[in-house]
Amino acid sequence: MSEAADRLADVQAHIADAAKRAQRKTDEICLIAVSKTHDAAAIRPLIAAGQRHFGENRVQEAAAKWPELRAETTDVVIHLIGQLQSNKAEEAIALFDAIHSVDRSSLVQALAKACQKAGRQPRLFVQVNIGDEEQKGGCTVANLPALLAEAKDAGLAIDGLMAIPPADIEPAPFFALLNELAERHGLPLRSMGMSSDYETAVMLCATHVRVGTALFGLRD
Numbered sequence: 142m143s144e145a146a147d148r149l150a151d152v153q154a155h156i157a158d159a160a161k162r163a164q165r166k167t168d169e170i171c172l173i174a175v176s177k178t179h180d181a182a183a184i185r186p187l188i189a190a191g192q193r194h195f196g197e198n199r200v201q202e203a204a205a206k207w208p209e210l211r212a213e214t215t216d217v218v219i220h221l222i223g224q225l226q227s228n229k230a231e232e233a234i235a236l237f238d239a240i241h242s243v244d245r246s247s248l249v250q251a252l253a254k255a256c257q258k259a260g261r262q263p264r265l266f267v268q269v270n271i272g273d274e275e276q277k278g279g280c281t282v283a284n285l286p287a288l289l290a291e292a293k294d295a296g297l298a299i300d301g302l303m304a305i306p307p308a309d310i311e312p313a314p315f316f317a318l319l320n321e322l323a324e325r326h327g328l329p330l331r332s333m334g335m336s337s338d339y340e341t342a343v344m345l346c347a348t349h350v351r352v353g354t355a356l357f358g359l360r361d
């Protein structure tokens with residue numbers, strides 16, 4: 142097996158273990174391989190090993206890499222997990238199958254317009270600033286109900302919530318809070334957990350985990 146296939150098998154085994162401990166089914170959890178900063182040559186071995194969901198944090202970078210990779214493997218699913226500027230909403234709708242970073246009113250309006258024009262809507266997650274950190278993206282916990290109501294009024298279907306917990310402290314309470322918020326608003330999807338904490342996230346009901354370093358090695 143290639144190194145990429147080894148790493149993938151390892152992450153999949155950890156997800157399966159965590160799911161089993163939480164009495165969940167492994168196929169309820171979507172592993173997103175976060176390929177930001179990695180080029181097509183680094184991505185192809187993972188595709189060859191069967192990985193299909195990938196995450197990128199910048200529109201420009203994804204636009205440069207994925208059309209070619211998509212032409213080679215038509216069933217890849219590309220997720221935008223980084224911040225999105227409203228003026229790139231149209232481009233993002235054309236490129237991505239899912240957007241995890243809906244976090245403010247102006248972006249809701251831009252996405253609603255772009256989806257209407259394109260006649261399609263990617264899967265959408267509202268990103269919540271779950272630790273109420275000043276520098277972090279995401280809608281505040283307090284503003285979540287209003288943003289969800291605005292999306293509904295604009296005709297956007299929101300499928301779930303996404304969060305990045307504060308660094309260097311135990312993430313479990315934040316995963317539990319995101320799960321509770323999703324439940325409260327009747328949203329089925331929860332995008333949470335990265336290389337250092339995806340097993341905890343799986344045990345706390347993540348449906349999508351976003352794993353970069355554990356699959357690709359350290360980024361520059």
Ligand SMILES: *Cc1c(COP(=O)(O)O)cnc(C)c1O
Binds near residue numbers: 177198334335336351
């Ligand atoms: C980079 C990134 C990840 C992956 O982080 P790793 O620690 O490399 O697994 C997950 N989510 C978001 C939003 C990211 O930007």
